Amino acid sequence: MTSQRYGFGLEYVVCVVCSVLLSVGCASYSDKVRSARTALDAGHPRAAVHIFNERLGVESEKELPNDVRGDKVLYVLERSVALQSLSEYQLSSRDLEVADKQVEVLDFTHGTLDDISKFMFSDDSGPYQAPAYEKLMINTLNMINYLVRGDLNGARVEARRLAVMQQFITERDPKHAGVGSTGSYLAGFTFEKSKQPNEALRFYDEALQFTEYGSLAEPVARLSQLDDFKSPRLKALIASGASAQVPADSAELLIIIGYGRVPAKVAERIPIGLALTLASGDLSPYNRGQANRLAAQGLVTWINFPMLPKPRPIMNVPSVLIDQQSIPVDGVVAVDNLAVDAWRETKGKMIASCITRVITRVLAGEVTKRATGGGTLGFLAGLGAQVAMTAADTPDTRSWSTLPARLAVARVRVPPGQHVVDLVVAGERKRETVTLAPGSWGVVNLTVLR
Amino acid sequence: MTSKAPCFTQRPFALLALFACAVLSGTSGCAHHTRAVRGDDEPGLDYAAMSTGLDRRDLQRMLNENMERMRTSAVVQRWSSENRPAVSVLPMKNETSEHIDGPLQALISDVETKLIEWGGVRVISLENQQDLLNQIRRQYSEGFDQTQIAHWGKQIGARYFVTGKVYTTDERVGAQRRVQYYMFMQVIDVETGEILFQNKSAVTKAIVRD
Numbered sequence: 001m002t003s004q005r006y007g008f009g010l011e012y013v014v015c016v017v018c019s020v021l022l023s024v025g026c027a028s029y030s031d032k033v034r035s036a037r038t039a040l041d042a043g044h045p046r047a048a049v050h051i052f053n054e055r056l057g058v059e060s061e062k063e064l065p066n067d068v069r070g071d072k073v074l075y076v077l078e079r080s081v082a083l084q085s086l087s088e089y090q091l092s093s094r095d096l097e098v099a100d101k102q103v104e105v106l107d108f109t110h111g112t113l114d115d116i117s118k119f120m121f122s123d124d125s126g127p128y129q130a131p132a133y134e135k136l137m138i139n140t141l142n143m144i145n146y147l148v149r150g151d152l153n154g155a156r157v158e159a160r161r162l163a164v165m166q167q168f169i170t171e172r173d174p175k176h177a178g179v180g181s182t183g184s185y186l187a188g189f190t191f192e193k194s195k196q197p198n199e200a201l202r203f204y205d206e207a208l209q210f211t212e213y214g215s216l217a218e219p220v221a222r223l224s225q226l227d228d229f230k231s232p233r234l235k236a237l238i239a240s241g242a243s244a245q246v247p248a249d250s251a252e253l254l255i256i257i258g259y260g261r262v263p264a265k266v267a268e269r270i271p272i273g274l275a276l277t278l279a280s281g282d283l284s285p286y287n288r289g290q291a292n293r294l295a296a297q298g299l300v301t302w303i304n305f306p307m308l309p310k311p312r313p314i315m316n317v318p319s320v321l322i323d324q325q326s327i328p329v330d331g332v333v334a335v336d337n338l339a340v341d342a343w344r345e346t347k348g349k350m351i352a353s354c355i356t357r358v359i360t361r362v363l364a365g366e367v368t369k370r371a372t373g374g375g376t377l378g379f380l381a382g383l384g385a386q387v388a389m390t391a392a393d394t395p396d397t398r399s400w401s402t403l404p405a406r407l408a409v410a411r412v413r414v415p416p417g418q419h420v421v422d423l424v425v426a427g428e429r430k431r432e433t434v435t436l437a438p439g440s441w442g443v444v445n446l447t448v449l450r
Numbered sequence: 451m452t453s454k455a456p457c458f459t460q461r462p463f464a465l466l467a468l469f470a471c472a473v474l475s476g477t478s479g480c481a482h483h484t485r486a487v488r489g490d491d492e493p494g495l496d497y498a499a500m501s502t503g504l505d506r507r508d509l510q511r512m513l514n515e516n517m518e519r520m521r522t523s524a525v526v527q528r529w530s531s532e533n534r535p536a537v538s539v540l541p542m543k544n545e546t547s548e549h550i551d552g553p554l555q556a557l558i559s560d561v562e563t564k565l566i567e568w569g570g571v572r573v574i575s576l577e578n579q580q581d582l583l584n585q586i587r588r589q590y591s592e593g594f595d596q597t598q599i600a601h602w603g604k605q606i607g608a609r610y611f612v613t614g615k616v617y618t619t620d621e622r623v624g625a626q627r628r629v630q631y632y633m634f635m636q637v638i639d640v641e642t643g644e645i646l647f648q649n650k651s652a653v654t655k656a657i658v659r660d
Contacts, residue, residue, distance in 0.1 A: 097549060101501055108625050108657050152591040153544060153551060160547035160620065168622040194592060 028267045028306075029071060030397035033078060037264060037401060040449045043428070045082045048402070048449075052079035061091055064098060073102040074128060074398055081141065081402040084258075085447040089145040093154070096142040100161070103130045103138065131342040132169045132176040133335065134400045136162060140183035140407070143190065144256050147443040152194050159187035159203070166206070176342075181211040182333045182407045189254060192219060193441055197227040201234060208233045213331040215411040217242030250413045251436035257318045257329070258447040259425045260311075260405030262339040265397035268307040272355070275303045279351035287352070290359045299362050303354045306395040308343040311336035311405060318425040318446075320410045329408045336405035350396070402449055416440070426450055502629040502655040503548045504616075513557055515651035516614070516635040517564050525610075525637045525646040530570050537571045538608035541583070543590050543615035546631065554616065561612055574608050582606065596643055603640030610646070611638045628656040 032055065039047035049061050055075045056065045061083060065072055080095035106127040139162035146154035162183045169176050188203035201223050204216050220237050221244035224230065270278075272295045276288065283291070294300040314336075320327040416438040423430045423446040430446045489495045496507060520526060529535055539561045542554040558576075565573050576583045582605055589598055599611065614635040621628050630652060637647040 104627065105657065108627070108659060153587075154549065157544065157547060157549050160618075164547060164620045164622055 028394045028397040029074065029399075030264050030266050030306075030401070032071075033075075033264070033401060036078065036082075037261075040082065040261065040402065043450055045085045045449060048082045049079055049086070052076075052082065061088065064094070068098055068102050071128065071398065073099050073106065074400065076102075077134075077138070077400045078402045081258075081400075081404070081447065081449065084141060084145060084445070085449050087445075089148050089445075093142055093145040096138055096145070100138045100142070103128075103135060106130075128398050130400070131339075131346075132173060133338040133342055134403070135165050136169070136180035136183055137335065137400070137403055139165065140180060140186060141258075143183065143186045144258075144443075144445050147186065147190065147254070147256075148445050150442070152190060155186070155190040156194060159183075159190050162187055163203075181207045181209070181331070182409070185211075185213060185216075185331065185409060186256070188216075188219075192223060197223040198229050201227055201229045205229075205231045205234055207331075208237065211331045211333060213409070214328070215330040215409065218244070218246065218413075222246065246413055247415075249416055249438035251416050251439065252441040253322060253412050253414055253419065253421065253434065253436070254441065254443045255320050255327070255410040255421065255423065256443065256445045257320070257408045257410075257423060257425055258404030258406065258445075258449075259316055259318060259408075260314045260336065261449050262336045262399075262401065262403045262405055263309045263311050264401035265306040265308050265343070265395075265399050267395040267397055268305055269302045270305050270307075270351075272300050272303060272358075275305065275351050275355055279348050279355060282348040282352035283355060287356055287359060291355050294359060294362055300358050303351070303358055304395050305351060305354050306397045308340060311340060314405055316426045318408055318410075318423065321422040321424075322412060322414065323419055324422075327410045327412050329410050332406055332408040334406060335403055339399070339403070354395070404447060404449060499655060502627060502657060504550050504553055504631060504653070504655070506553075508631070508653045508655065509553055509557060510560075512631070512633040512651040512653055513560055516633060516649050517561070519649040520612075520635065520637065520647055521568060523637075523647045523649075526568070526570075528646075529610075532609075534570060534572050535609040536574050536607055537565060537610045537612060538574045538576060538603075538606050539565070540576070540586060540602075540611050540613035541590065542613065542633075546616055546618035546629075547620040548618065548629065550616070565612070571610075574606055576606065579606065599638060599643050600640055608640055611640060612636070613638065625659045626656060628654060630654045 033051070036048040036051040036055075039045070039051060052075050053059065053061060053063075056063075056072055056079070058065055061079060064076070068076055076095045076099045080092045080099065083089075083092040083095065107129065139158045143155050143158040143162070146152075146158060162180060166180050166184070169180075184203045184207035188200045188207060190200075191197075191203060192200035201220065204213075204220055204223075207213060208216065217237055217240055220234055221242045224234065224238055225244055272291065276283070276291055276295075280288075291300065314334075318329050320329060414436065416436050418433060418435045421430075421432045421434055421444045423432075423444065425446060426448040428446070428448040430444075432444050434442045434444065436442055487495065496505075499505070529537075539558050542557060544551050544554055562573050562575060565571055576586075582602065586602065589595060603609070603611065612635070614633060617632045617634075619630040619632075631654070632650055632652050634648060634650050636645050638644070639646055
């Protein structure tokens with residue numbers, strides 16, 4: 001009776017599941033943005049922006065889609081950096097602000113259903129969970145957008161958002177706290193120019209905790225005369241003997257250079273034996289036993305897994321010339337290494353979930369075969385279930401792949417008046433003429449994503 | 451016995467299959483339908499919180515609370531004895547972790563409207579004095595210089611300034627984020643720089659897990 005009750009509907013359900021799974025089985029995220037990455041490699045950020053526009057379903061970068069859910073939030077993030085490299089700072093700001101809110105919502109909406117979905121079908125079936133370094137980079141890059149436009153109000157909002165996120169990461173995951181040192185430097189600069197020395201010193205202290213910034217010696221010495229906040233790091237920097245005196249009418253220039261690109265995850269097949277070794281600490285004894293049994297039977301030989309290639313060697317050293325005078329570049333932060341660290345941490349878990357899904361697929365195939373009474377129909381149904389689930393299992397290659405691999409700053413005091421800034425990195429040159437009033441400041445940015 | 455076997459093998463799979471359909475239809479993201487709607491036609495549209503930013507309802511609530519206090523304050527009583535003194539509304543300072551400069555800008559007109567409705571003062575708008583407005587905004591941006599108030603007052607011909615600032619306490623713990631907004635409104639005597647009225651109103655916005 002029970003057999004009859006389920007027997008008829010089951011074949012139908014198998015067909016429906018297979019059809020649905022096959023219909024959603026699609027290219028991984030890295031496949032979808034490969035052409036944009038190629039365009040950036042070739043030095044065509046405008047072409048990359050067009051590709052992201054297509055992915056977002058909009059006519060131009062001036063538009064945002066009605067719905068920024070799912071992977072679209074990543075396309076918006078990707079586009080924002082390409083726009084920054086094109087000096088479209090206002091549009092880049094808008095993209096980063098929209099994505100910032102959405103990344104936050106995605107963080108909170110991750111639920112049990114997503115975990116089950118990941119466990120059964122595909123790592124990228126759940127909402128995107130941005131790693132710590134990406135979250136901090138949103139506010140860091142947007143601070144650049146505001147500072148270049150001379151908008152301290154906007155930069156302060158981003159600095160405060162960065163501080164909230166830094167505190168959250170410090171409390172939850174202290175080893176990632178150093179990720180935002182460039183952000184802390186820029187936040188310190190923002191509050192220094194807003195005439196809020198206490199906040200400036202606190203942010204500079206955070207920046208110095210993880211990166212050496214020689215260019216902070218003079219500002220820290222000067223700000224320490226206006227505020228009592230001291231830390232061992234700040235005291236050490238002051239003791240290095242930097243002068244707190246600056247010519248009264250001098251102006252200041254801050255140069256921010258982003259270059260290279262973080263490695264992008266790619267889907268790769270690895271042998272089950274290697275996968276079991278890599279995920280040994282993250283796999284339950286039961287699943288390990290199952291996987292070993294299936295491997296021994298020859299039912300599982302490979303798993304499809306997102307790999308992060310080694311970062312490309314960065315041979316370029318940025319050159320900063322102000323009025324033909326070379327200025328040293330300071331505190332280079334390796335964002336690509338942060339991406340590698342973040343991936344290494346989750347690698348074991350990701351392989352473990354891949355193995356678990358493979359086991360689920362094989363078992364689902366076996367169950368289908370038996371449920372449909374074996375024979376040819378059973379074999380086909382079992383195979384169909386496995387094929388459909390394999391098609392749906394796209395490795396989670398989602399990441400913010402247009403982030404610059406390096407972020408560097410250079411800072412110099414200059415007399416008021418007109419100055420010519422020449423920046424060169426990765427074969428790209430930018431010349432900008434800046435006019436500074438006495439006591440004022442200016443920020444120049446060059447982002448080269450190759 | 452034979453009739454029981456399918457129970458153990460088929461039922462879980464049938465459930466698994468149905469679950470697969472349910473999950474995939476929920477996660478594939480292919481069938482979102484969007485449409486434009488009008489607030490009047492969608493009951494509650496203006497009431498739902500969409501983010502931790504400030505919306506019209508939050509701003510109106512904080513503004514009304516502050517303006518109601520101001521209406522009954524000593525300084526407004528004083529205005530009635532001063533033969534319609536000139537009052538100007540300065541932009542509000544955004545000291546929050548949200549980009550709310552646009553909504554704060556819109557509040558200036560709301561405050562001016564209230565003052566006009568009360569009567570007893572001449573309201574001088576800064577809208578037509580863009581250079582001065584830019585100067586004030588730059589001052590806000592690069593650190594406020596209190597001594598500028600008298601200078602601006604003379605330039606505009608205002609006896610009093612109404613202004614304000616919005617602060618936040620922004621916290622994120624686990625799967626929740628809470629932003630507490632505090633709006634301070636002030637009435638400043640242009641000649642002396644003295645704060646004649648100050649009041650605070652508060653609103654909390656959050657993203658919480660149900």
